[in-house]
Amino acid sequence: MSHLERTISALQERFPHGVLGKAEFRGDITLQIDSASLVAVCRYLRDEPALGYNVLVDIGAVDYSPQEPRFALFYIVYALVQNTRLRLKVLLPGAEPVAPSISGIWPSANWPEREAFDMMGIGFEGHPDLRRILMPADWEGHPHRKDYPLGYEEVQFTFNKREIDARKKYATS
Amino acid sequence: MSQVRELETTVEELKHLFSPRAATGETMLLNLGPQHPSTHGVLRLLLELDGEEVVSCIPDVGFLHTGIEKNMEAKTFLKALVMTDRMDYLNNMGNNLTYCLAIEKLCAIEVPERAQVLRVICAELQRIASHLVWLGTSAIDLNASSILIYCFRDRERIMDLFELIGGQRMMTSYIRPGGVWRDVPAEFPAAVESFLDYLPGKLDDYERLLDKNPIYLARTIDIGIVDGDEALAWGMTGPALRGSGVNFDVRRAMPYSGYENFEFEVPLETGCDVYARYRVRMREFRESIKIIRQGLRLLKPGPFITSDRKFAPPPRAELGRSMEAVIHHFKYWTDGFPAPDGEVYAATESPRGELGCLLAGDGGPNPRRVHFRTPSFNTLQVLSWLSRGYLVADLVAIIGSIDIVLGDVDR
Numbered sequence: 001m002s003h004l005e006r007t008i009s010a011l012q013e014r015f016p017h018g019v020l021g022k023a024e025f026r027g028d029i030t031l032q033i034d035s036a037s038l039v040a041v042c043r044y045l046r047d048e049p050a051l052g053y054n055v056l057v058d059i060g061a062v063d064y065s066p067q068e069p070r071f072a073l074f075y076i077v078y079a080l081v082q083n084t085r086l087r088l089k090v091l092l093p094g095a096e097p098v099a100p101s102i103s104g105i106w107p108s109a110n111w112p113e114r115e116a117f118d119m120m121g122i123g124f125e126g127h128p129d130l131r132r133i134l135m136p137a138d139w140e141g142h143p144h145r146k147d148y149p150l151g152y153e154e155v156q157f158t159f160n161k162r163e164i165d166a167r168k169k170y171a172t173s
Numbered sequence: 174m175s176q177v178r179e180l181e182t183t184v185e186e187l188k189h190l191f192s193p194r195a196a197t198g199e200t201m202l203l204n205l206g207p208q209h210p211s212t213h214g215v216l217r218l219l220l221e222l223d224g225e226e227v228v229s230c231i232p233d234v235g236f237l238h239t240g241i242e243k244n245m246e247a248k249t250f251l252k253a254l255v256m257t258d259r260m261d262y263l264n265n266m267g268n269n270l271t272y273c274l275a276i277e278k279l280c281a282i283e284v285p286e287r288a289q290v291l292r293v294i295c296a297e298l299q300r301i302a303s304h305l306v307w308l309g310t311s312a313i314d315l316n317a318s319s320i321l322i323y324c325f326r327d328r329e330r331i332m333d334l335f336e337l338i339g340g341q342r343m344m345t346s347y348i349r350p351g352g353v354w355r356d357v358p359a360e361f362p363a364a365v366e367s368f369l370d371y372l373p374g375k376l377d378d379y380e381r382l383l384d385k386n387p388i389y390l391a392r393t394i395d396i397g398i399v400d401g402d403e404a405l406a407w408g409m410t411g412p413a414l415r416g417s418g419v420n421f422d423v424r425r426a427m428p429y430s431g432y433e434n435f436e437f438e439v440p441l442e443t444g445c446d447v448y449a450r451y452r453v454r455m456r457e458f459r460e461s462i463k464i465i466r467q468g469l470r471l472l473k474p475g476p477f478i479t480s481d482r483k484f485a486p487p488p489r490a491e492l493g494r495s496m497e498a499v500i501h502h503f504k505y506w507t508d509g510f511p512a513p514d515g516e517v518y519a520a521t522e523s524p525r526g527e528l529g530c531l532l533a534g535d536g537g538p539n540p541r542r543v544h545f546r547t548p549s550f551n552t553l554q555v556l557s558w559l560s561r562g563y564l565v566a567d568l569v570a571i572i573g574s575i576d577i578v579l580g581d582v583d584r
Binding site for chain 1: 185186189190234235238240242243244247268277278281402405406408419421426427515516518520527529531533541542544546550551553554556583584
């Protein structure tokens, strides 16, 4: 039995209501976790000596609009000694998506969670410093959401320069 | 007036990041960057200083955010490839490779052996080029000014090699889904060989320039100490992590593109300081040279891109003879190819650490979501913790030693 299989059966045994499902795609196993038990699952993964998932590799947010639940957070955790990777998936509703913060377990979750907050508009309960990270502090909207338009700039030529110029937003003093 | 009020709320928002002494004026707040040569790009740091000593350091990123992930969603898988070049501008080939590995995993594309070896050669040449830029810039931060121009001179030879194979110095987009863009010209192996013969002697020179320089040693040894467990907890990867004695290299732990066929060592140093990170990178130069030499030996004639016409264009010669080839050619370049509905994660070892790509398809020719786990973004978090208690001058050495690229941080 590989370390990954051991981990999955240990999690399923310990959290019968927290682990909602298991999916395999292209050889990678993704465990779907209930957002209410995410912190407990992560703490167990890190602290249980037999599991030893001491690294949080990444947090990625995906927008499945117009499906519901709309958002998914993918957590990739890694056990260095056993060289095993596990992917956790947490589904969040489209209205007020909020997940518990795991930055208390792995400090490296701090910035990835801020990025998901900034770009996808997902809140993290218990995050010590939940501010925008890539976009300016006064930015409106969350650019990586599917309903956020892809901006572009009209190309100005000599014949339509004035016409476009009149529509352009310039900084006013 | 309203503008002033807005600024006040911003300071209020940041209050929890400073010590209480900042409010009383006992410590000084200082802005460093974003336009400062020692921040290696457009990194802004908000420093709280007690004299020369850093009490807290708050990195402010996003100045180079170009919406690459968002833009990629609006393009087909193939057209989005060119955007990955522009992410980490010192690791263009590695970015291509990571993204292509994710596509290949998502669509289950087989890559021919020759393409895999070419990819390894390109990735390692890119690692040398990136480390050369790091060596030059981090040394000039510490006032070793002569080394910068030497490093850029040598890097230019790698840029010439890339121009030879991809027609471009930096933004080559040479690595494509299913293989590489085209086969390398006949003179490529000899050109690489001659560069590999040239480099080791130069590296010895650079090492002598720095290792026998008491100022460089005084400014790097015992500066910026982070032990292995802390480094892992903060999400550090790559040479910065291996400088703390943690044996983690994606090429070894989760081999991709045939790295399991290469013999190389993962350099480890236990000093945990700026100097240890410098030593790791200097040794990585030699390992990369070793890998490229093996790659040149493994390079056997054969196809350089998959023969599955859904994922690679047909050869030009076929277009005049086969109707099918014309259809494939047209469909490939206009519609692209559909990818299944699912998510994959592929990772490579970039010169800065683990570069990962979380790719989600939606059944159509465009990605649903492309998310990059970039090493610089994750490593930069540690700076606020790592710089505490050091002098401002040491902070500059620390920034240099974690080797961040702001294009990689902000994407």
